[in-house]
Amino acid sequence: MSDLQVTPNTHADDAAYLAALRSGDDTAYELLVRQHGARLIAVARRLLQNDEDARDAVQDAFLSAFKSLHQFDGQCSLSTWLHRISVNSALMKLRSRKRRPEQNIDDLLPQFVADGHAAEPATAWDQTADSLAEQRELRKVVRENIERLPELYRTVLLLRDIEELSTDETARLLGVTLTAVNTRLHRARQALRTRLDAHFRGHEPC
Numbered sequence: 001m002s003d004l005q006v007t008p009n010t011h012a013d014d015a016a017y018l019a020a021l022r023s024g025d026d027t028a029y030e031l032l033v034r035q036h037g038a039r040l041i042a043v044a045r046r047l048l049q050n051d052e053d054a055r056d057a058v059q060d061a062f063l064s065a066f067k068s069l070h071q072f073d074g075q076c077s078l079s080t081w082l083h084r085i086s087v088n089s090a091l092m093k094l095r096s097r098k099r100r101p102e103q104n105i106d107d108l109l110p111q112f113v114a115d116g117h118a119a120e121p122a123t124a125w126d127q128t129a130d131s132l133a134e135q136r137e138l139r140k141v142v143r144e145n146i147e148r149l150p151e152l153y154r155t156v157l158l159l160r161d162i163e164e165l166s167t168d169e170t171a172r173l174l175g176v177t178l179t180a181v182n183t184r185l186h187r188a189r190q191a192l193r194t195r196l197d198a199h200f201r202g203h204e205p206c
Contacts, residue, residue: 017078042054043086043090046146047087047091053093057090057093058086060093087165091155149192149195150191160181
């Protein structure tokens, strides 16, 4: 029977897990899934917007990770490695789905009049974005509005601003250029701001 315990993720823990996992210790597999499973499902759920698909993606991710343990070189934490594999698994499932009709993001971007000024100035928020983001209710509002962005832009926003992947890694995972990532991210942030402005004004954008 394994001596492993569920503990905070550290390099020492990683070494113990890896030794046990590579030796085929069933308890180590179970502990790894218990320790990381819920967080990885949450990551996949943000990308896939479907609980069943998220669970399937994470199951595939764990299977992929277990088959690739010999490739883990310790350059990052085991947790980070699993996160990357789960994101990739979710993106693969996302690409396999039939794309649904979505709102054109141009409808959510700032509109300007002939003299270059905004047709509808942004709402002045009473608190900074950082302080607002700490509030549970605002986190819920932000999450709901991110989910309503067109998939192409929502995915980039999630990978860069929520999952905190680098521009290079985001481009690699999506198979696009760095310029495409930056352009989509900028437009996604603008569209999200439009949706949040509408929320604070008390009405929803079309």
